[in-house]
Amino acid sequence: MTAAALKPQPPRKTEPAAPAEEVLYAARRAIYPQSVHGRLRTTKWVLLAITLGIYYFLPFVRWDRGPDAPNQAVLIDFPTRRFYFFFIEIWPQEFYYLAGLLILAALILFLMNAVAGRVWCGYLCPQTVWTDLFLAVERLIEGDRREHMLADAGPWTLEKVAHKTLKHSVWLLLAWWTGGAWVLYFADAPSLVWDLATFQAPTVAYASIAVLTFTTYTLAGHMREQVCTYMCPWPRIQAALTDEYALNVTYLYDRGEPRGSVKKAAVARAAGEKAGDCIDCNQCVNVCPTGVDIRHGMQLECIQCGLCIDACNNVMDKISRPRGLIAYESEKNLEARAAGLPPVRRIVRPRTVLYTALIALVGGIMIYSLADRSTEGLAAIHDRNPVFVRLSDGALRNAYTVRLINKKLEPRRFVLTLDGLPDARIAVVGTESGPEGDVLTVGPDQTLEARVLVTHAGKLDAGASIPVFFRIRDLTSGETAIAKDHFIGP
C-alpha cells in the first residue's frame, strides 16, 4: 500500500463483508466494464491502432539489402544467426546492443513512472492493449455492460449461445493472428505465410502459433486484470519506485465529498453548507476494466488507464460542474489542496532529471557505437598445445588460429600482416604468399578461419612472451582491424 491509502479518506465500504469463516481462496469477481467516450479513451484507441498495427504488419515491410541478404526490414534470422532491423544488421557477438535496448526500455519505464505512475500499464502494455481489443469485440457481440450482464444472468437462449460462440471464435481468430504474426519475425514473412497456408511450414512455427494463440486467448480473453493484479511484477516494483510528485489517477475527495444527488447538493449549497460534486453515479466504477472504485484512493489493482476520468468528466459536463473531479494529480498536490495552498507541478525533479540523463547517456553510447561499428574484425587464438614448436633448424614457431570477420554484404580481400616481431616470418596455411602479401578472401557477411604460423629464427630470452599484433587491411578500401596476441618462447 502506498502512503496515499493512509491519508484521510472516505471510509471504504467493507465489501465483501468480513466472512465468518476464514476464506483462503476467492472466486474471481466478474467485471463488465462499460464503454466510455472521452479524450483518454480516444488516446488509448489511437495507441492501440499504432502498436498493434506495427506488431501485425511490420514483418511485411521490405528493405533492400542486395542479393546476399534477406529483404525483410525486421528479421530475426536464427539459422544464419543475424538480426536485421532496417539499415542495422546485428551479429550474435553484438548481443550487447540488445542489452542496451533492454536497459533503455527499463529506464524509459522508470521515467514514465516518475512522471505519471503506471502510465505504461494503462496505455502501452501488451496485456492492456490486447485486453482492450478483446473487450471491444465482446461489447460488439454481447452488448455493453448492462446488456451483457443481463444476458449472463439470464437463461441460456439460442441467441446467447450464438453470441458466445461468435465471441470466442473471434477471440481465437485474433489470438491465432497474434501468434501468426509472431513467427513472421523469424522467417521471410510472405513465403512463410504461404508455407503456413499450404502446411509446409516447419513444425516449430505451428507449435509457436499454437502456444501464442492459447496464451493470447487466455490472457486477453479470460485472465485480463488478474494478470496485472496477481501475475505481473511491475506493479510491485513500480510502487517502490514512485514518489509523491508522480501524477496518478486520483479522486479529489475534498471536492467530491460529501456525495449526494444534484438536488441535495443544490439544497445544501443554498443553505451555505458544503456539498460535494460527486453524485455517486458509479460511472467511474462501471467503466473500470479492473473493477476498482477509485474513490477509495490509490489501489494496487488500478492500472491507471484514466477511463474513470473520461467517465466522470462526462458526468460533470452533464451536471454543469467543472471537469476534473477525477484527474491526474500528485499526492503532493492533494496535500496542497487540503491545506488550501496553490497546486504544485514538478515534472523536473532530481529523479526525472537523473532518468533522462541516463537515457540520454545509454542512448548516446548506443548510437555512437552503432555509427562507429566497424564492418571488419579480427580475432586470434594462440595454440595451447603445443605453445611453441622448435624446428629442425633451431627456429621457434608459434601457431595461431585467426578469424576474419566481414560484415559487409560483398566479398572482400584482406592482406594479413604481423607487427611486434621484426624478423618473424608469417605463413597462412593453405595460401601462397603473393606480391601483395598473404591475401585472404572473406565472403559477403561471413567469417573466415585461418591457421597462421609465425616463425622466428632469432634468440629469445627464457620465458619470453612478446606482444604481437595481427593486422588485416582491406585491399580495396584500406580499412583495418587488429588483434593482439603473444609470441611465446621456451
Added chain:
Amino acid sequence: MSTAHDSHDKGVDAATGTPTTGHEWDGIQELNNPLPRWWLWTFYATILWAIGYWVVYPAWPLVSSFTPGLSGWHSRSAVVEQLADLQKLRAVSSAKLANVPLDEIEKNPELLNLARAEGRVAFADNCAPCHGAGGGGAKGFPNLNDDDWLWGGTLEQISATITHGARSGDDEGHQGNMMAFGPILTKAEISDVADYVRSLSGTGPKDLPSVQKGAAVFAANCAACHGEDGKGNQELGSKNLTDGIWLYGGDKATIVQTITNGRGGVMPAWTSRLSPTTIKALTVYVHTLGGGQ
C-alpha cells in the same frame, strides 16, 4: 491449520476494510486477501501434469531398471537419433572430401577448411590421448607440429602412417625399431656414443675426448640405420640425430637409457577403425599443423 491461532482476535483492517487473519507480529497485522481460486486450480493442474509426465516419460527408478513411460522416449535413443541426423547433414560434405584426391584438398580453401574441421574432431577423439590435444606430443609420442618426421611428413607418408601404423602388427605398417645395445656395447662405449650423439646437434659439447671415441662406436654400430652423418632414415624410422629435436629426451641419462634398452613405441593402425574419408581429413589436419612437407 490456522485454527491454532483462534485465540487471536480476527478483525477488520481500518485503512482498507480487509479482514485480518489475527496473526500479528510487532504490531503488523496479516490481512486476509484470499488467493484467487484459479490459482488453486493451476496448482492442481501442475500436479496432474506431473502425473501425466510419469506416465509418458521415464520417471521412477525400480530396483534394477526404471519405469520406461508410454512414449518410449529415452535420452540415449534421442542422442542416437540426433547423431543420425548429423550424419545425414554431413553426408554432402563428406562425399566431397571422399571424391577429391588427397593432394588436391589443400588447394581448395573450402575443402581445406572442411578437412581441417573434420580432422580436428577425429584427432581429438582418436589421437589426442597420445599426441596431445593440439598434436604437441609427449615423451615417446612425436610432436606433429614440427618439421622433424620419423616416417616422413608428406601427405602420402602421413596417410600411410595413420592407416597402417608403426610396429602395430599390420604387415604394411612401419617395422623398424631401435634395438637394445646393452648386451652388445660396454657401459663406457655407450656413454661415449651418447656424448657423440649429443654433440651432433649441439645439444652437448663437441670437444670432449669421449666424443672422439664415441664417433668410432657410432660408425661401427649406429650408422647402418642412422646414416654416416646421423641424419636418420625415414624408411626405417630411424631418427635424425642432428636437429636437436628429441622423442624421448636429449639429456645424457635418457640417451644412455635409449641406447642400452632400445626403443619401439607403437603407433596403432587405424585402417580398421576409421573410414578412408576420416583418415584423409586427419592426414590433411596433421599435415597443416605446420610441419607438413
